[in-house]
Structures are given as structure tokens and as C-alpha cells.
Amino acid sequence: MDASAVIVEAHAQLERLFAAYEGADGGAARVRIFDAIACALGVHETVEGDLLYPALQAQTSRYDGDIRRQLEQAHLLDLLAVELAAMVPADPRYDAKVQVLQQLFRLHVRDEEALILPEVRRRLSPSDREALGRSLLERTRQLTNRPRGGW
Numbered sequence: 001m002d003a004s005a006v007i008v009e010a011h012a013q014l015e016r017l018f019a020a021y022e023g024a025d026g027g028a029a030r031v032r033i034f035d036a037i038a039c040a041l042g043v044h045e046t047v048e049g050d051l052l053y054p055a056l057q058a059q060t061s062r063y064d065g066d067i068r069r070q071l072e073q074a075h076l077l078d079l080l081a082v083e084l085a086a087m088v089p090a091d092p093r094y095d096a097k098v099q100v101l102q103q104l105f106r107l108h109v110r111d112e113e114a115l116i117l118p119e120v121r122r123r124l125s126p127s128d129r130e131a132l133g134r135s136l137l138e139r140t141r142q143l144t145n146r147p148r149g150g151w
């Protein structure tokens, strides 16, 4: 699968988890879905930072500023996820913080799909994009199956 399609699908999968969170009934369900969001988000950021961005940077340094901003967004997402992991859903700030996490995630998606992925498609050959897509999927599988070691 083409690398950009892999990334777009990962974004869609996380959006589905956020939608499930909104529809969840009760604190226990929300915590369970938040755990899935935090896990998927952490894996997503890791594979992008380890594989996607370096593949683009190997072709051109022109997008270093955009990539650095994506990494800072990822850092903020991590900070929010860490705070949420230490909170209980009964906390009045819990839902608001999850909403901000979603807003920031949507900013990540918007910027990445508007700025980064078009460059990946332009700069990498179809076969390189296929190979990168396979690596992204494989690494995602490895990290998803690994017991979580915390943040």
C-alpha cells in the first residue's frame, strides 16, 4: 500500500476512535476508548517520526520547517495524553481535555495531508512509496502488539 494511503487510513482510524469516545456511555467505556486513542496516537507519531519524515527529508530539506512543526504538534499531543492518563473521567476537565486532544489531532491531520503527504507523493517514486507503506504497516504492527512501556 502506498505510504500516503497508509497514513490517511491511520488518521481515519483515529478519527473513528474519537467518534467512539463521543458516543461512549459512562466513564469506564470512555477510559477504555481513551486508552485505545493514546496507544494508536503514540504508535502513529512514532512511525511518522521514525520512517515517514526521514524518507521525505532524504529527498529534500525544503520541508524541514513543516516537519519540525509536525513534531512539535506530536509533542503537545503526547503531553495531553500523559495528563489524561493520570486523570479520572469524573474530573470536570477530562472531557474538555480529550476535546482539545481531538482538535490538536485534527490540526496534525490537516497540516500533514495538505503539506507533507503531497510532497511524499511528488518526491518519492511509486515503488519507494510502496516500500515505505509496507515499512509503516510492519512497524505499526510491531509497536501495536508490544506491551506498553509507558510514555
Ligand SMILES: [Fe+2]
Residues within 6 Å of the ligand: 007, 011, 044, 048, 108, 109, 112
Ligand atoms: Fe499523521
